[in-house]
Amino acid sequence: MDHKNQVYGIRAILEAINAEQPINKIFLQKGIGGELFKELEAVIRKKGISSSYVPVEKLNRLTKNNHQGAVANISPVPFHNFENLVEGILEKEKNPFFLLLDQVSDVRNFGAIIRTAECCGVNGIIIPKSGAAPITEDTIKTSAGAAFKVPITKVDHLKDAIFYLQSSGISIVAATEKSEEEIYTVNFNQPCAIVMGAEDRGISASILGLVDHKAKLPLLGEIGSLNVSVACGVFLYEVVRQRTK
Incomplete structure (x- = not known):
């Protein structure tokens, strides 16, 4: 994943979704819980955004930052309605x-x-x-x-x-x-x-x-x-x- 086109952290990803950023895919950590994480899962389902559950090691490879169990890949090209x-x-x-x-x-x-x-x-x-x-x-x-x-x-x-x-x-x-x-x-x-x-x-x-x-x-x-x-x-x-x- 190109680090220039990624968003990490649950709140940051929720904000990106609400701002209608062109998200390619969201990687979610397996086995994680919490109300905020569940909120993100619900929004992903509602919006039909492509996602997959991966081990924490995968997320650690995607970013060295505090990802909180979620990393999103943002498209460098905007999508049209x-x-x-x-x-x-x-x-x-x-x-x-x-x-x-x-x-x-x-x-x-x-x-x-x-x-x-x-x-x-x-x-x-x-x-x-x-x-x-x-x-x-x-x-x-x-x-x-x-x-x-x-x-x-x-x-x-x-x-x-x-x-x-x-x-x-x-x-x-x-x-x-x-x-x-x-x-x-x-x-x-x-x-x-x-x-x-x-x-x-x-x-x-x-x-x-x-x-x-x-x-x-x-x-x-x-x-x-x-x-x-x-x-x-x-x-x-x-x-x-x-x-x-």
């Missing part, structure tokens, strides 16, 4: 273009995806609050600084984001090998959002059941899948190709 972001883009863009990431968990994959998204004119990236890769210094480095340029928003549930986008006239396209349709037959020259799945299991079945289209990439070799950041790049540039030809 989902509805405000979508509505603002819909007002400005004739053909809005969104990207949803379903549990992409590797920070370097995330950074590479952000970099390609910026190059392809993606208007906003939508990730879930739980299970998504945090924005770290490695993410920013891999994105070549694009993380500061593409608006990113966190939502409680991607399902709700999909319903909201669909009600706003956005066509949702899932990148999945579980499709008979190839990417090149999908019409991307309209308001659209592409969904990319997790590195190990792809897009969850519950999300696949909501999308408007499912599309796959043709794979001519013996390996059955591409790295998610590479696959995402192909999908994003197919949108660019269709919109610029």
